[in-house]
Amino acid sequence: MLRNSQRIHFDGPRGKLAGILEFPNSDVRGWILFSHCFTCNKDIKAIVRISRGLSDRGWGVLRYDFSGLGGSEGVFAETNFTTNCEDLVAANEYLARNNTPARFLFGLSFGGAASLAMAEKLPNILGVIALAAPSDTQHLAELLVRMDPAIDATGVGEVTIGGQTLPIKRQMIEDFRAWDLRGTVQQLKKPALVFHSPDDETVSFRHARINAGYDESSPLPRTLIPLIGSNHLLTKNERDIPMVVGIVDAWCSRWL
Helix, strand or coil: CCEEEEEEEEEECCEEEEEEEEEECCCCCCEEEEECCCCCCCCCHHHHHHHHHHHHCCCEEEEECCCCCCCCCCCHHHCCHHHHHHHHHHHHHHHHHCCCCEEEEEEECHHHHHHHHHHHHCCCCCEEEEECCCCCCHHHHHHHHHHCCHHHHCCEEEEEECCEEEEEEHHHHHHHHHCCHHHHHHCCCCCEEEEECCCCCCCCHHHHHHHCCCCCCCCCCEEEEECCCCCCCCCCCCCHHHHHHHHHHHHHHHHC
């Protein structure tokens, strides 16, 4: 199937946010909003390949950069999990304004956490897909403080993640500590599809079991797909991404 890619910018709470629309030449079956991981951006390999794979199957996908990362405006040190969620809402509103409302949220790692946190709050969203997502934000706060205790002690520090050194302010840590993501996810009534590797070296598989926990009082189940032998960003096994694309395509078709 022929596919189109279109670079866009749209208004966010802290300035312009950069995004890319991936969509087929034919009628779009539905739109998916894709959020990226902590400190990365919309252009990492897994996100690009999954987005284009879904577009090839008839889906429209908006992948975008959180404030202060990639091509988006803003200062990374002044962002946090709350601002990530606000950016997600801004991206959702952009699609709605253009008569292409998102039907599903899809997030990788911390973007998956934001997607899980916001799915129940957005009436247009039918379901949420989380890939290698944490079940809380506190563990990241403590990891960052261990990497540089000055963040807690003086209010600002630096961490190096994925080869890039970034400033971290105490406000980010405090925001991470304040969120009850697990409680929010327990209240989620919409269907959720959770992908996670038992061998994930960054976010433990226990987070997937929590995110995929099924509440018997809820009429909608959650599905956990273990990606055996994979790593956090799906760079280890070339078969992972086609598998993810195929399952997401079928799962979204079911709920659509």
